[in-house]
Amino acid sequence: xxxxxxxxxxxxxxxxxxxxxxxxxxxxxxxxxxxxxxxxxxxxxxxxxxxxxxxxxxxxxxxxxxxxxxxxxxxxxxxxxxxxxxxxxxxxxxxxxxxxxxxxxxxxxxxxxxxxxxxxxxxxxxxxxxxxxxxxxxxxxxxxxxxxxxxxxxxxxxxxxxxxxxxxxxxxxxxxxxxxxxxxxxxxxxxxxxxxxxxxxxxxxxxxxxxxxxxxxxxxxxxxxxxxxxxxxxxxxxxxxxxxxxxxxxxxxxxxxxxxxxxxxxxxxxxxxxxxxxxxxxxxxxxxxxxxxxxxxxxxxxxxxxxxxxxxxxxxxxxxxxxxxxxxxxxxxxxxxxxxxxxxxxxxxxxxxxxxxxxxxxxxxxxxxxxxxxxxxxxxxxxxxxxxxxxxxxxxxxxx
Amino acid sequence: xxxxxxxxxxxxxxxxxxxxxxxxxxxxxxxxxxxxxxxxxxxxxxxxxxxxxxxxxxxxxxxxxxxxxxxxxxxxxxxxxxxxxxxxxxxxxxxxxxxxxxxxxxxxxxxxxxxxxxxxxxxxxxxxxxxxxxxxxxxxxxxxxxxxxxxxxxxxxxxxxxxxxxxxxxxxxxxxxxxxxxxxxxxxxxxxxxxxxxxxxxxxxxxxxxxxxxxxxxxxxxx
Numbered sequence: 001x002x003x004x005x006x007x008x009x010x011x012x013x014x015x016x017x018x019x020x021x022x023x024x025x026x027x028x029x030x031x032x033x034x035x036x037x038x039x040x041x042x043x044x045x046x047x048x049x050x051x052x053x054x055x056x057x058x059x060x061x062x063x064x065x066x067x068x069x070x071x072x073x074x075x076x077x078x079x080x081x082x083x084x085x086x087x088x089x090x091x092x093x094x095x096x097x098x099x100x101x102x103x104x105x106x107x108x109x110x111x112x113x114x115x116x117x118x119x120x121x122x123x124x125x126x127x128x129x130x131x132x133x134x135x136x137x138x139x140x141x142x143x144x145x146x147x148x149x150x151x152x153x154x155x156x157x158x159x160x161x162x163x164x165x166x167x168x169x170x171x172x173x174x175x176x177x178x179x180x181x182x183x184x185x186x187x188x189x190x191x192x193x194x195x196x197x198x199x200x201x202x203x204x205x206x207x208x209x210x211x212x213x214x215x216x217x218x219x220x221x222x223x224x225x226x227x228x229x230x231x232x233x234x235x236x237x238x239x240x241x242x243x244x245x246x247x248x249x250x251x252x253x254x255x256x257x258x259x260x261x262x263x264x265x266x267x268x269x270x271x272x273x274x275x276x277x278x279x280x281x282x283x284x285x286x287x288x289x290x291x292x293x294x295x296x297x298x299x300x301x302x303x304x305x306x307x308x309x310x311x312x313x314x315x316x317x318x319x320x321x322x323x324x325x326x327x328x329x330x331x332x333x334x335x336x337x338x339x340x341x342x343x344x345x346x347x348x349x350x351x352x353x354x355x356x357x358x359x360x361x362x363x364x365x366x367x368x369x370x371x372x373x374x375x376x377x378x379x380x381x382x383x384x385x386x387x388x389x390x391x392x393x394x395x396x397x398x399x400x
Numbered sequence: 401x402x403x404x405x406x407x408x409x410x411x412x413x414x415x416x417x418x419x420x421x422x423x424x425x426x427x428x429x430x431x432x433x434x435x436x437x438x439x440x441x442x443x444x445x446x447x448x449x450x451x452x453x454x455x456x457x458x459x460x461x462x463x464x465x466x467x468x469x470x471x472x473x474x475x476x477x478x479x480x481x482x483x484x485x486x487x488x489x490x491x492x493x494x495x496x497x498x499x500x501x502x503x504x505x506x507x508x509x510x511x512x513x514x515x516x517x518x519x520x521x522x523x524x525x526x527x528x529x530x531x532x533x534x535x536x537x538x539x540x541x542x543x544x545x546x547x548x549x550x551x552x553x554x555x556x557x558x559x560x561x562x563x564x565x566x567x568x569x570x571x572x573x574x575x576x577x578x579x580x581x582x583x584x585x586x587x588x589x590x591x592x593x594x595x596x597x598x599x600x601x602x603x604x605x606x607x608x609x610x611x612x613x614x615x616x617x618x619x620x621x622x623x
Contacts, residue, residue, distance in 0.1 A: 176422065183417060184526060
């Protein structure tokens with residue numbers, strides 16, 4: 001994919017946003033904005049930085065992106081840390097913490113950390129704050145669900161976060177008791193990426209044929225990891241309640257489970273629950289199956305995201321961008337994205353999900369209306385251009 | 401009526417940088433207590449700031465406090481009592497804050513059990529900082545002004561009607577001030593200054609402004 005330019009977004013974002021961005025850019029032209037994270041490939045953060053950084057450069061900001069390096073031991077520590085911060089049980093020993101600090105120290109001596117604004121993404125590079133140059137503002141950008149962190153893990157991370165000039169969270173419920181300013185910035189989707197761009201009919205049909213998805217019945221789709229918090233079993237239960245009255249297919253599409261022992265167990269339960277129902281399709285997709293996800297979302301009649309616990313859940317915005325109503329669990333960022341009765345429904349139970357799906361299947365006009373409203377809402381709130389505006393505003397305010 | 405203003409009107413657009421205060425309420429009593437404590441910028445965000453949000457996210461009522469008690473707590477009565485407050489009828493944000501607290505306090509005195517959020521979400525306090533940048537448009541005549549108003553983003557309307565008046569303490573709607581002082585159109589200025597964005601939203605303000613401007617342009621004199 002070529003480096004992104006703001007003009008590429010002229011067709012998908014509002015004229016007001018484009019004008020505002022250009023005007024804002026005039027005020028921050030030449031300022032240095034450094035992003036630091038832990039990987040250049042894979043994951044939502046890298047995905048969005050690949051587009052955001054060139055867009056900032058296109059607007060005249062001196063934007064750079066550095067990634068920290070670490071050995072597998074370091075990343076197993078940060079994975080444990082990541083899980084603990086999201087409230088899961090994880091043992092973090094003193095040795096692990098030392099490896100975490102030491103790897104960051106080594107990275108600090110190898111990386112160029114100068115910037116008027118330095119945005120450190122997620123916990124992995126957070127200790128770099130101990131090596132900040134004398135000039136520039138440093139902000140910690142938290143992309144994870146920090147609403148119920150394990151106390152030990154947060155106590156440790158907090159020591160670093162408290163030294164920053166500010167922190168950015170994706171939802172108010174993720175904010176912490178901190179003396180530094182905590183900003184609220186929603187994540188975003190890129191409407192021009194393979195996951196979200198328009199697909200031709202031929203492309204769409206080709207992908208669906210490859211995935212062996214018939215288009216003879218309305219399709220209910222949930223795209224998510226095979227994880228208990230995403231409640232795939234609950235989705236099958238809801239589908240079965242719907243199926244008593246309405247013909248439909250259910251597609252559960254998610255990442256492979258090879259590197260996640262619990263994911264494997266959940267996938268096994270999902271397969272068992274699905275039994276031999278020919279209308280349930282369980283798809284294990286590789287991490288780079290962006291076009292496949294795009295096609296599935298476009299083929300769906302209703303998108304379900306029945307999470308019991310959720311970070312932000314950008315699959316909801318992806319679905320709404322494609323004009324689909326969403327039935328989502330009332331968890332995490334789903335409640336911010338799904339506007340009840342307008343872009344879909346938030347639900348609290350299997351029965352609630354089934355009721356709303358049936359209601360929609362029986363009201364095709366409502367599906368169309370909600371789909372249209374969802375796309376308009378995403379255009380305003382969850383596109384990369386809004387994200388860019390927020391970051392440039394922060395650059396302007398903090399480096400004034 | 402002057403054909404051409406000596407000083408052109410420069411349109412600004414704005415965006416808010418939202419800052420979370422790390423304070424949350426789970427009962428109506430906590431809500432009232434925290435409203436007394438938080439900055440006026442937070443009161444502003446949860447009342448005036450609503451108009452800067454997408455209409456789907458603005459909620460069912462005219463301020464966040466009303467929406468939260470009605471939707472998350474399920475107390476429709478208090479929701480309605482808070483919803484009817486008109487921010488523009490208060491001279492200062494302090495007065496507005498006092499009235500909100502007073503409405504909640506008197507409601508709590510009339511009931512036995514303090515309503516709390518059971519299944520919904522707590523109320524999270526946020527404050528915002530508005531950043532304004534030139535929108536790239538200026539006007540020196542009424543015709544140019546009308547054209548710009550028809551094209552600008554609704555955030556520009558917000559900035560000149562509410563932000564200017566309340567937080568920048570201009571004490572007046574920027575548009576009205578320029579029409580009166582720059583183009584000597586006192587009646588048009590008064591009509592535009594009296595438009596209430598809380599009852600119909602900023603798009604309705606735009607439509608009404610355009611209609612008033614058209615009348616003046618057709619008649620060739622003030623309303």
